[in-house]
Amino acid sequence: MAMDTIQKRLLREVADLHGIPEGAYNIRSDGKLAGRNTTANIDIVTKEDKPGIDIIIKDNTVNQSVHIPVIIAETGIKDLVYNDFYVGENCDVTIVAGCGISNCGGQESRHDGIHCFHIGKNSKVKYIEKHYGEGTGTGGRVMNPTTEIEMAENSYMEMETTQIKGIDDTIRNTTGKLADGAKLEIHEKIMTHEKQRAETYFSVDLDGVDCSANVISRSVAKGDSVQVFSSMINGNNQCAGHTACDAIIMDNASVVAKPELTANSVEASLIHEAAIGKIAGDQLIKLMTLGLTEEEAEEQIVAGFLK
């Protein structure tokens, strides 16, 4: 597959790829398949009933990765895909997804990805998802990712999801269902500016004995942007759940944080934290006494916060 500069840049931004990756991959460009590679342990199959792919990872697959980036460089593309990940037992894999939109035209470009994870017993998955948008056009850049996670006994999943500027409108839905001993770790980072809007909804069912979830969000809202963060953890057994939202609010932005806990078992231990505030004056002053201007200090504080 030959890629132009825009496509290459988008790939680099969303998947940290400088070309075609090693191992298994599926690259979707402007709503079409642009490249695929499967390996002995990782198969990728196009769905027949709807757009999307099945990623099938055999039992005992360790130290392997799958990249499934989506890039949109044409204006007016509306893309919807269903991707199902079947991770076998005793695996240790890294999955890198993400979507980059470059919209220099006047029409809305949109990608809605519905990702379902079925994680087998004792498997470990690191899932990295990055959303990136650019372009000078007046057309909107919209992404609505849905992630559904089903975790079998003693499995572990770490999800890192990042969206820094660039996306005008996003509604992100993530759900989790955990069996005995499963552990889910979610770290979300979001920065919105101008008139952007980002809504994220997490809902985790802690069904199994000794399962646990940790849902952490850090966000910065600038300009006239609006953010909504909602995190619901349901403790249905002897389990541990923690959710925290930490937001920096600037200019005329607005942030809503709605952590919600439900305990349906006396053995459920659930904690939530939410903090929204402007950059502390002392932090700015400290960095200014080191020789930074107020703007430089603000940049450093925001960059550190979202690192």
Place this chain on the structure above:
Amino acid sequence: MIELRDVCFSAESAGVKKDILQNINLKIDERFVCLTGPNGSGKSTLARIIAGIVKPTSGQIIFDGEDITDLTITERAKRGISFAFQQPVRFKGITVKDLVTLAAGKKLTTAECCQYLSEVGLCAQDYINREVDDSLSGGEIKRIEIATMLARSTSLTLFDEPEAGIDIWSFGNLIEVFQKMYDKIQGNILIISHQERIFDIADRIIVVADGQVVADGEKEEVLPVLANQRPTVCSVLTEKVKKED
């Protein structure tokens, strides 16, 4: 050299005007000067006025011959004034290495950064990648604050009660740090402190009480004045006890 000319500062609290500093006139050019006096006497305000964090109500601040009264914090920092906070600021996500690098104002190698941390008695490997957040103890963050001052090495460094928040066992090491710093930073150090061991190594001690300089000189001259400084609250209580007797 830093010079304060007729510096006054007053603040309003619940509609009542309070004079925090009254006509402070000081010329400081010694290498290691200790500013001391009772709590609430205006020492921290004075240091903050020099750093530009607080604007004086009236008066002038001259630094190395230049009137810096109207300069911002950043402009003063760039001219060579550093300020170590009494309660160092914490940042989520900014690592110790980031902060020391920002202080140095140039890219530092890990080895250079470690050197600064080792000098303040921190095992560099354990700290370099840690975030300067709530996970650090009061003593640890205080040392990191001092390491940022070493990295800056400016012509004037102000320390606001470096001993506050440090346990007595670590304090001995801290004195060594200041002694080393005296050799290392080729600039002047102005330190707000209540510790006699700091007085011992100071070239000059300035005592501030009720917003005024009440004594100024070498340790031997100043200590008797200091001994007579009693916080007002105590004298009120003493009077009360006397009356009850």
